[in-house]
Amino acid sequence: MAQIKAFLTNLGLLVALSFATGSLSSLFLAGLDWIQHNGSYLYALPLVGLIFQSFKVPAYLIIPATWLSHLAGASVGREGTAVTTGRELGRVLGEKITSSTIFPKAGMAAGFGSVFGTPLAGAFFALEVGEVGKINFRHIPACLFAAFFANYVSLHVYGTKHLSYPSVFLPEFSGAFYAKLALLGLFLALIAFLYKRSESIIIAALDKSPVQGPLKGILAGLILFGVLNIPVFHETIGLGSEFLLRPFTSVAPDFALWKMLATNLSLGLGFKGGEATPLFLIGSHAASGFASWFSLPLGLSAAIGFVSLYGGLAKTPLAATFLGMELFGPSAWFIYFIITLIVLFGSGKKGIFSNQTWADYLPKPIY
Numbered sequence: 001m002a003q004i005k006a007f008l009t010n011l012g013l014l015v016a017l018s019f020a021t022g023s024l025s026s027l028f029l030a031g032l033d034w035i036q037h038n039g040s041y042l043y044a045l046p047l048v049g050l051i052f053q054s055f056k057v058p059a060y061l062i063i064p065a066t067w068l069s070h071l072a073g074a075s076v077g078r079e080g081t082a083v084t085t086g087r088e089l090g091r092v093l094g095e096k097i098t099s100s101t102i103f104p105k106a107g108m109a110a111g112f113g114s115v116f117g118t119p120l121a122g123a124f125f126a127l128e129v130g131e132v133g134k135i136n137f138r139h140i141p142a143c144l145f146a147a148f149f150a151n152y153v154s155l156h157v158y159g160t161k162h163l164s165y166p167s168v169f170l171p172e173f174s175g176a177f178y179a180k181l182a183l184l185g186l187f188l189a190l191i192a193f194l195y196k197r198s199e200s201i202i203i204a205a206l207d208k209s210p211v212q213g214p215l216k217g218i219l220a221g222l223i224l225f226g227v228l229n230i231p232v233f234h235e236t237i238g239l240g241s242e243f244l245l246r247p248f249t250s251v252a253p254d255f256a257l258w259k260m261l262a263t264n265l266s267l268g269l270g271f272k273g274g275e276a277t278p279l280f281l282i283g284s285h286a287a288s289g290f291a292s293w294f295s296l297p298l299g300l301s302a303a304i305g306f307v308s309l310y311g312g313l314a315k316t317p318l319a320a321t322f323l324g325m326e327l328f329g330p331s332a333w334f335i336y337f338i339i340t341l342i343v344l345f346g347s348g349k350k351g352i353f354s355n356q357t358w359a360d361y362l363p364k365p366i367y
Contacts, residue, residue, distance in 0.1 A: 013093050014106060018146045021086040021110035022153030024063065026160045028081060029115065031067050032239060040073030040238050042228055046221030048072045052270050053217025059088040062272065069271040073228055073237040075262035076273025079112055086111030105139045106146035113147030114154040117162035121323035122147035128316040133359035166248050167329040168299045180294050185339040187290055188283060188305060189346025192313050195260055196350060202268030220269035227265055236262035240281050247302040253289025256282045275352050276310050283309025303328040307336050312343025315351045
């Protein structure tokens with residue numbers, strides 16, 4: 001009887017967590033949509049930088065903090081905010097109501113799954129992200145339930161709309177085709193390495209700046225204001241979701257470079273937000289350029305870059321595989337997985353999550 005009561009209690013808490021996270025994701029996306037349609041106010045960057053440098057942003061204010069970053073035009077994403085919100089809601093449940101450690105993971109799954117409309121990817125993102133190469137199988141049912149239910153709430157209670165992507169298909173197999181795919185993986189691994197190292201350099205440079213205290217935030221905002229006013233950076237302002245479909249039909253590889261620099265600066269200088277959408281844009285645009293150079297199918301290459309650059313830097317190959325399947329169809333699932341592994345190991349030990357560890361049995365990159 002006690003086990004049944006515990007099960008029902010945990011199930012009820014999972015339902016509440018999933019509903020709350022799906023609701024907050026919908027609210028967050030509605031705010032981003034309003035910002036996207038009402039323009040970015042670059043002149044506010046020094047003020048927003050001052051706010052972030054003067055006050056430590058607690059988890060319960062991460063949504064308005066990310067709205068502020070987007071409103072000022074910073075080149076940041078959204079998944080970090082949704083995942084943090086879900087994790088913190090789950091942590092409160094775990095600490096205040098029950099001793100279970102499942103709820104923070106389930107909250108992360110709910111946040112990722114509902115903000116992108118990809119519940120399978122959300123569930124496995126939460127399962128993989130803590131320790132590279134290790135999954136707690138006891139958490140799988142809760143993460144799957146939370147991701148699917150939160151996504152259902154977002155779609156059917158609040159009417160959230162997600163972008164529809166084209167289905168991609170594999171061409172006829174050949175040795176040359178696989179060799180080109182391997183080169184694409186190495187190309188994306190190099191981009192991932194440069195992305196992470198560039199962000200680290202910017203963070204270290206700002207930290208060593210002679211300007212200290214709140215003035216550092218103003219300096220950060222002025223630097224980003226100056227960069228984003230350069231014409232080649234105009235398309236990198238804000239989330240950039242209006243460019244997500246472009247690499248599937250046309251080639252604009254220069255955009256990948258400018259978006260990478262703008263995102264490195266935005267996050268390295270202290271503005272709040274995630275990294276998934278910028279990395280989707282960087283990876284897909286860079287891969288479409290690669291496709292034009294090496295005669296690969298444009299849509300397939302863009303889809304690979306879309307999921308594998310982020311999955312490799314997040315060190316979550318299963319989540320990247322499911323993300324590709326949910327967005328672009330299942331035909332290239334094993335290619336998403338293998339190329340994400342190339343990016344994962346080729347980009348080095350450090351990914352976009354600084355507290356991530358590696359499973360003992362897993363070989364680690366030497367750098």
